[in-house]
Amino acid sequence: MTMIFGVPLAVFMGQLLLGLINGAFYALLSLGLAVIFGLLKIVNFAHGAMYMLGAFATLLGMRYLGVNYWAALLLAPLVVGLFGMLMERVLLRRIGHLDHLYGLLLTFGLALIFEGTLVNFFGVSGARYPTPEILQGGYQTGFMFLPKYRAWVLVAALGVCLFTWYMIERTRLGAYLRAGTENPALMQAFGVNVPLLITLTYGFGVALAAFAGVLAAPLYPVSPTMGSNLLIVVFAVVVIGGMGSILGAVVTGLAMGLIEGLTKVYYPEAANTVIFLVMILVLLLRPAGLFGKEA
Amino acid sequence: MTFIKKTLVSSIAIAATTVMAASAQAEISDGEVRIGYLADMSGTYRDLAGPGGLEALRMAVEDFGGSVNGAAIEIFSADDRNSADVGANTVREWYDTRNVDLVAGLVASSVVIAATRVIEENNGLGIVNGAAASSVTNEHCTLNHIHWAYDTYPLANGTARAIVDQGGDSWFMLTADYAFGHALEADVTKVVEENGGEVIGGVRHPFPTDDFSSFILQAQGSGAKILGLANAGADTVNAINTASQFGLVESGQQLAGLLVFLNDVYAMGLDATQGLLLTTGWYWNMDDEAREWSERYYERVGSMPTMVQAGIYSSTIHYLNTVEELGSDDPVAVRAAMAEKPVHDFFSRNGYIREDGRMVHDMYLARVKSPDQATHDWDLYDVLTTIPADEAFRPLSESQCKLIN
Numbered sequence: 109m110t111m112i113f114g115v116p117l118a119v120f121m122g123q124l125l126l127g128l129i130n131g132a133f134y135a136l137l138s139l140g141l142a143v144i145f146g147l148l149k150i151v152n153f154a155h156g157a158m159y160m161l162g163a164f165a166t167l168l169g170m171r172y173l174g175v176n177y178w179a180a181l182l183l184a185p186l187v188v189g190l191f192g193m194l195m196e197r198v199l200l201r202r203i204g205h206l207d208h209l210y211g212l213l214l215t216f217g218l219a220l221i222f223e224g225t226l227v228n229f230f231g232v233s234g235a236r237y238p239t240p241e242i243l244q245g246g247y248q249t250g251f252m253f254l255p256k257y258r259a260w261v262l263v264a265a266l267g268v269c270l271f272t273w274y275m276i277e278r279t280r281l282g283a284y285l286r287a288g289t290e291n292p293a294l295m296q297a298f299g300v301n302v303p304l305l306i307t308l309t310y311g312f313g314v315a316l317a318a319f320a321g322v323l324a325a326p327l328y329p330v331s332p333t334m335g336s337n338l339l340i341v342v343f344a345v346v347v348i349g350g351m352g353s354i355l356g357a358v359v360t361g362l363a364m365g366l367i368e369g370l371t372k373v374y375y376p377e378a379a380n381t382v383i384f385l386v387m388i389l390v391l392l393l394r395p396a397g398l399f400g401k402e403a
Numbered sequence: 404m405t406f407i408k409k410t411l412v413s414s415i416a417i418a419a420t421t422v423m424a425a426s427a428q429a430e431i432s433d434g435e436v437r438i439g440y441l442a443d444m445s446g447t448y449r450d451l452a453g454p455g456g457l458e459a460l461r462m463a464v465e466d467f468g469g470s471v472n473g474a475a476i477e478i479f480s481a482d483d484r485n486s487a488d489v490g491a492n493t494v495r496e497w498y499d500t501r502n503v504d505l506v507a508g509l510v511a512s513s514v515v516i517a518a519t520r521v522i523e524e525n526n527g528l529g530i531v532n533g534a535a536a537s538s539v540t541n542e543h544c545t546l547n548h549i550h551w552a553y554d555t556y557p558l559a560n561g562t563a564r565a566i567v568d569q570g571g572d573s574w575f576m577l578t579a580d581y582a583f584g585h586a587l588e589a590d591v592t593k594v595v596e597e598n599g600g601e602v603i604g605g606v607r608h609p610f611p612t613d614d615f616s617s618f619i620l621q622a623q624g625s626g627a628k629i630l631g632l633a634n635a636g637a638d639t640v641n642a643i644n645t646a647s648q649f650g651l652v653e654s655g656q657q658l659a660g661l662l663v664f665l666n667d668v669y670a671m672g673l674d675a676t677q678g679l680l681l682t683t684g685w686y687w688n689m690d691d692e693a694r695e696w697s698e699r700y701y702e703r704v705g706s707m708p709t710m711v712q713a714g715i716y717s718s719t720i721h722y723l724n725t726v727e728e729l730g731s732d733d734p735v736a737v738r739a740a741m742a743e744k745p746v747h748d749f750f751s752r753n754g755y756i757r758e759d760g761r762m763v764h765d766m767y768l769a770r771v772k773s774p775d776q777a778t779h780d781w782d783l784y785d786v787l788t789t790i791p792a793d794e795a796f797r798p799l800s801e802s803q804c805k806l807i808n
Contacts, residue, residue, distance in 0.1 A: 119624050126616045224445070233450040233670035234640065239648075246650065252620060255648045327648070328613060329640050329670055333446075337613055372617035377580050379617075380609035 131365020146352025162321020234329025350400020
């Protein structure tokens with residue numbers, strides 16, 4: 109059997125694939141953060157909570173309204189996105205002119221409130237969301253058993269990442285958006301409603317997190333603390349990729365998933381820390397991040 | 404000093420101590436019995452003790468009548484947030500400003516080891532229900548606390564032995580990479596090897612871990628018959644869920660949950676957990692007495708009690724009974740008197756408190772039901788066998804407790 113550093117090739121390939129799937133998750137979440145930071149300069153610490161709300165919307169939708177998984181893929185991001193827009197309108201906008209730190213504190217406080225409220229009602233054990241029937245079971249790929257649902261997560265997450273990148277970097281709407289954040293006064297002079305654009309962008313970033321939440325619901329127990337566990341890693345991914353860089357977030361997300369996957373084979377004890385080691389290295393060597401522009 | 408003088412001085416000293424002890428014993432301090440409930444009220448361990456445990460404590464006080472020999476019973480509580488610092492400081496403050504008589508709850512093992520040290524310094528009394536580590540009454544034992552519901556020793560002993568007996572003789576260990584996980588792993592390895600089995604591999608995962616897919620894949624590749632989970636709470640839940648997604652059981656391997664609580668099984672659902680063997684200190688549906696109490700609990704809390712929550716009720720009643728009989732809440736006297744009486748109630752069978760502070764009682768080997776066996780939401784376990792009290796826990800002959808010679 110071919111061995112790679114003492115690990116059979118089949119096991120190695122399996123781990124790479126799993127790493128890629130986790131990476132797709134990181135990519136999706138860090139993409140939302142990067143959009144919000146890159147375009148609105150808000151350090152959105154409520155992003156984890158929005159991911160969690162997406163998963164909860166899916167769970168509660170099924171329990172009380174009979175909304176199935178496929179409908180939830182559309183509805184949960186919509187509902188949570190609208191909620192995010194409300195947050196932006198009512199709260200974030202009022203501190204837009206202040207230092208980033210205020211936005212960070214406000215969103216962090218909101219995240220704690222959402223999390224605490226749900227803990228109060230649902231506890232922390234979490235609830236299980238059934239995998240949709242069509243995606244149950246898996247494929248025997250020769251080197252591993254790949255559950256269908258994980259394959260679907262990879263495809264869906266990468267698809268949405270690509271779509272977002274295209275929207276922002278290649279369409280007229282994306283161009284307005286980028287211009288509007290670069291020079292809002294000028295854009296307004298051209299008759300573009302910049303405040304509305306900002307609200308919509310925040311809503312979209314939040315909806316991406318909620319979408320990731322829907323994808324996560326059948327994989328992990330749906331619990332109020334699921335977002336805060338993930339948020340710090342995702343922030344590290346954004347920092348490595350370069351704050352605000354959209355392509356950077358996606359590529360770094362995937363790469364970190366792979367690195368983490370390999371660490372789990374060779375030195376599992378460090379699996380939770382390896383991303384932060386990479387972050388430190390990147391900050392030392394390229395402070396603006398791998399894809400960031402030097403300020 | 405002459406002989407007479409010496410005798411005189413020492414008899415005065417003895418007399419004085421006796422008088423002081425007698426006056427301390429003859430009354431309830433501050434005219435109130437004060438119970439402080441310390442637990443994780445909002446984090447990972449919230450559902451196994453948390454607010455439900457506090458409610459069980461309140462039930463015990465209400466059922467007791469709200470007062471002891473005319474002295475009112477006061478309850479207060481705090482969230483230790485699973486931090487040893489926060490826990491120890493809270494307990495210290497309870498002694499400094501509130502003259503707490505009994506510290507109850509006590510969940511995460513790390514918090515408990517720190518908190519019981521403060522209880523010892525203040526010569527108070529603590530009853531530990533939530534913690535798993537058997538070291539609480541082994542190297543960390545004190546004269547000032549009792550460990551009630553369960554610990555890691557019977558968990559490893561009961562579950563691992565039963566599985567090896569059934570032919571599960573090759574193990575792969577999935578271990579949480581911290582003190583508790585290492586201890587459990589060591590206990591299990593010992594039991595497996597003593598019974599003729601073998602641990603052929605393992606992986607230590609960071610605590611906590613969300614994604615177990617990589618570790619499950621490694622376990623599948625190992626060819627072991629049994630995947631032993633030496634972790635707890637959310638980690639166990641995640642590992643079991645992931646194993647079910649990757650078809651671990653279908654491919655002929657079996658899971659052994661070494662610390663699984665009722666709320667974990669409820670959260671995961673029977674589809675993912677069916678067939679899982681586990682050891683528990685108590686199960687709500689195991690007989691009429693247990694059921695009757697649990698139904699009262701359910702009406703107040705909205706979920707069925709875990710062994711920890713039931714243990715909190717049981718230990719509080721035993722404590723209050725003893726205080727009443729003794730007419731005093733002096734911690735050391737109460738502990739000694741508690742140990743003189745057997746503990747036999749809806750929770751504990753054949754129970755008694757040993758010198759090291761371990762309340763030994765019957766433990767149970769259970770199997771999680773399959774979805775078609777369950778008749779309602781909380782119908783989760785089949786109790787297979789009873790592990791007698793004297794066999795379940797670490798024998799005193801192996802103890803490192805300083806109270807045991």
